[in-house]
Amino acid sequence: MSETQFIDTYRDGFVAHLEAHTPMTEPQNLYAPIQYILGLGGKRLRPILTLMTTEIFGGKAEDAMDAALAVEMFHNFSLVHDDIMDDAPLRRGKVTVHEKWDLNTGILSGDAMLILSYQFFESYPAEMYKELTSLFSKTAIEVCEGQQYDVDFEMRDDVTIPEYLKMIEYKTSVLVAAAMKMGALVAKAPQKDADAIYEFGRNLGIAFQLQDDYLDAFGDPESFGKQAGGDIRENKKTFLYLKALEKANKQNKESLLHLYSIKPEDSTAKVEAVKSIFEESDAVGETKEAISAFTQKAFDELEKIDLPKESKALLKKFGESLMQRTV
Template sequence: MIESIEQYRQSFDDYLQKILQFGEPAGLYEPIGYIMDLGGKRMRPVLVLLSAELFGAPAENALPAAAAVEIFHNFSLVHDDIMDAAPLRRGRPTVHRKWDPNTAILSGDAMLIRAYQQLDGYPPELFQPLTRLFSRTALEVCEGQQYDMDFESRDDVGIPEYLRMIEFKTAVLLGCALQMGAIIGGAEVAEQEAVYDFGIRLGLAFQLQDDYLDVFGNPETFGKQVGGDIIENKKTYLYLQALERCGADDARELRDLYSVRPTNPQSKVDRVRQIFETCGADRQTRNQIGGYTREAFARLDTLTGNPRAKAALRDFGEWLLRRDF
């Protein structure tokens, strides 16, 4: 990642360490410090800082909003991990495994409250639009999670439904991060909408790329088990595209493969990957990633403001999507 982006990340991490000095009860607050210290890309808070600077505000003015977004994001991960019965998060035990589900639920609740508290220091003319946007986004993330859970038991999920689900689960928080920075920077409504839309398109491209790399990525660089979505029978964009494009026999076999958890999962992964390639679902997914990426940068190009911040936003977007196909 380019040096300037790393500086934004370091500035945010320094701020985060200051605000995560908790007292008692330790059973409530230690899990919060644990999940926040697991790291990650910090892409959402960096987007808040860059957007604020793009529209004329010092990046430090946006640190509380950036913290609100990042704390909320990690809160959602704590609760998602409980629902998914996930044992690991970023290579470490999940909060509900390291402690217990009740602790994870309560600490997650406290994180949501702490996220909103970060916005308390903004003046009324900023607090109201920030809180309104943040609340709308938080509810959309919950809706996206519910859609995702609903899809697990449905055999009739369509591509538009899937795209709506990943928009709510992933993309809206990127759009929110960018618009919050724009609000702090005093951007006009049209500019706020454009930078929000940049985040939505960037988030959709990022999630579809994640779907693709789960099947076709390099195990040494992807950071997760390749084929995990196939083993878990997740109805991703690749799967839905394959059902639309392949013949009746392959479609029937694909549905059968996604109805079981075999004793030899690698053979299932290999066969599903072959079907994806045969019917062109892999090519269509790459094309869609490219389309969303181009749309994202086209919206960024319409924005005026600080040239350095705008260039850094482009660099950040390119870095985010620079994962080997």
């Protein structure tokens, strides 16, 4: 079985479980948006990681389905609320929940998704339930902290690269890390291995988000499913932007600061001008290097885990495939 078929098997099993456990009840205006956002597809990266990690540590994927569901439900809840905060028109190439319905529906449906996330853990025995929900609550609050840092950074001109990396760690990578650690907990893996797989996921998650930043500016909107240069339009201070400020010549630095102080109605020219500065200052090369460095850190964590070679190879291959993605 190829790696793609292997991943597809997890994805298909998970999607079937998701569809069987997505509420389809009244009131329609609360549950229809939940079905809609969950039905938009996406990579299902986090739940797949939960299932895969469970099996790698000798457990059964079906035992981890509810934990995987909690992670996916929470992830999608955060997307619904993020899209409201960003006033984003598109998600995965389709209209966002608050645009398709309205603002209040987006807020309330998101709230319901957060509550549903916690309910999915109730199928686990008491001790495991405690471990899973404790990790989940820590992760959920970090995601909120990461989102607030993201909002704060829009108003600041002195964001540092370490601060930015902390923000993406909280906003994105801790959920990837927790998804993997949950798989280890369901499989009753030793604590040191559960901790190491968390670190693997955390570093991979940072690399994944840096790749996301890069694709937001330089990816194909058709395959990436988001408006091209969305971060630039919103003046988001991404790794690319911070590196460009650090490396650009005086003229380009001044241009970049000016471009990030305006929000023109038609921002096509702004996006192109910013991308040119990103390329000229070698912020693009620096970003690609950082993606490789965090991917390597993740792989180094794998070496600490007592697992068969083929299991490590599978996780490594998965990490490599994430870094070569275009979506």
